[in-house]
Amino acid sequence: MFGLWKKRKPEEIRPPTYALIDGFQTSTDAFYKSIEDELQTRQVPGLDLVRLDYKEGGLLSSRRDYLRMRKERLTFDLCSAPFGTSWFFSYRFCEIPAPFPFWQFLIVLALTAVLTGGYVALFGALWGGVIIGMTALGFVLLLRNTLTLGFEDFDAWLLTVPVFGRVYEALFRKETFFRQDTRFMYVEMIERIIQAKIKEVTVSEGIEKVEFIEGRPDMHPLLARLVQVPTRTSA
DSSP: OTTHHHHSOOEESSOOEEEEETTOOOOHHHHHHHHHHHHHHHTOTTEEEEEEEEESSSTTSOEEEEEEEEETTEEEEEEEEEETTEEEEEEEEEEOOOOOOHHHHHHHHHHHHHHHHHHHHHHHHHHHHHHHHHHHHHHHHHHHTTTTTTOHHHHHHHHHSTTHHHHIIIIIOOOOHHHHHHHHHHHHHHHHHHHHHHHHHHHTTTOOOOOEEEEEOOSOTTTTTTOOEEEEEOO
């Protein structure tokens, strides 16, 4: 949906998690496919899956495939790739920023003016104003009640629409306990599935234990972007 979501750089909400398995090789595509199949069977509302390729370095560098799982503006970017004779898995929990620069505000004003002028030209000033008011009221009621009406996928799609998506989120999209709960469930479910699938593919090759490591940039600020000190957690 709209290249906007593929190209915009996400901001990490928490440190990345990774696992390095020595003497192990697998298929990146098959691993991503297992994640995609599992999520499709779970039927998570408003979830969008997309394969991305990130450059390893400069313009002429090779690319690495990532699997992005997005709900609203929250994403998990998952990587499965070789590292020498070993293999690593990593995932990052991020938020895609949604800035609303002034030029986008001008576009919204221009579109509103064109729409208003069209109604007035077709129906006259009086009836054009009435129809505009009725249309706007119906549209606002729809946007304010997308979840109540069961339109979870429509709600997720609206967030991806350039310009209008930001207006929708800022003015019409109600923040509710249910929205918060579904975000919590999304984060918990995705992380469980990722770790379960990693264990599944490694156990099939006789590897009984996988250690997941959380990278923390708690060193000097100037080095934090280059070096991350890992803290180990049992899994």
